Amino acid sequence: MAVQFIGVGVGPGDPELITLKAARLIEEADVICFITNENDQSQAKNIARYVLGTCERKAEIPIVMPMCENRSIANRLYDKAAEEIQQVIEAGKTVVFLCEGDPLFFGSFAYLLERLKNVVSCQVVPGISSVHASSAALLQPLTMLKESFCVVSGRHDESVLIAALNSHDSVVIMKAGRSRQRILSALKAANRTQDAQYLEYIGREGEVIENNISLLKEEGGPYFSLFVVTRKERDFC
């Protein structure tokens, strides 16, 4: 059975960080699908603009997702989108869903995959996640030799953040926007302020890299912000 529903990662923002495979599958797709906001702005589609610009204009299934944390609204929208995708696929079309970063790493693609994986043939093309984009932007190894590495959401309690910082050599704290104060406090409590760097909008307009996090203002940041914590003293031998 030919693959009919394909989630492709378009990477963290730089349109050149799309893989050759993702570019080919976007070009070959009959229909593209993506999350967009109420102002018709889609980060994933924007990142894929170079690839989309080289091919004929395609049919689209935009999923308009309001900025809110009400899961039941989101679930109804995913239900409706999954039905629409299934109908298009049953009419013989291939649907490519564009995902920022990697489709299976904190991505909304998981919700569509869960609804469609037993109904149509699915495939995932991995993408560059913000984790790897951030270490590249910092020119800083994320992990070496036997170092352990952990990713936590900044939305966790301070105790969870401190435990992660105490247990792992390298820690990436995602979704750092509104949790900045709690994260700064956890870094201080775990005595790892010196190990931390802060990034916003990696590889896209408005990129911020702060190597000295004690200079960060006491306010929130955007959703696409993260802290990268690595040991300052590492064994390179």
Added chain:
Amino acid sequence: MAVQFIGVGVGPGDPELITLKAARLIEEADVICFITNENDQSQAKNIARYVLGTCERKAEIPIVMPMCENRSIANRLYDKAAEEIQQVIEAGKTVVFLCEGDPLFFGSFAYLLERLKNVVSCQVVPGISSVHASSAALLQPLTMLKESFCVVSGRHDESVLIAALNSHDSVVIMKAGRSRQRILSALKAANRTQDAQYLEYIGREGEVIENNISLLKEEGGPYFSLFVVTRKERDFC
């Protein structure tokens, strides 16, 4: 100052999982550099073969790395390679170092970067790591919502592996080759055998995916093998 030394990730094995940026920089490079074994086999160069096949034959700096765990031999080889790279760059050339997966995620590129970052202008292009390639191959979300995620080397003691399995929703255990028995034992102790899947050589010749790890033979596996552990019951709502 133009960038002179560039580490590019070529992804986990599928030659199409190279990014557009990596492909362009490989094409533009004056010299390519890569790790190779004593039989002149380089995984990274092999993965980049499609891209390299489309351009003029380039000058090469192969770093012949014997399969041994003696760090002082490796360090002498990195010292020598860094000197050679520096000389080539001082003669006005751009050197691209090809890395399997991502350059800064358990990669040997870190050792060259450490030696050259204060001497020449450096850049890193992130690549698809085996972590993201494995969740794509399994069609399994690696992390959702507030789940935490950890990567550990299989070479750690069983107690370290058990602690990681008890503390995190999702765990990827890398370098699982010779540590298979210890990992299976840790999974059992943490009561997470049912949550685990095993992969070898993702997206390349000899790919193995085992969803039922109790079927794994009691023997070692290749270096490029890993376990992916995710919760069987997840909240998709």
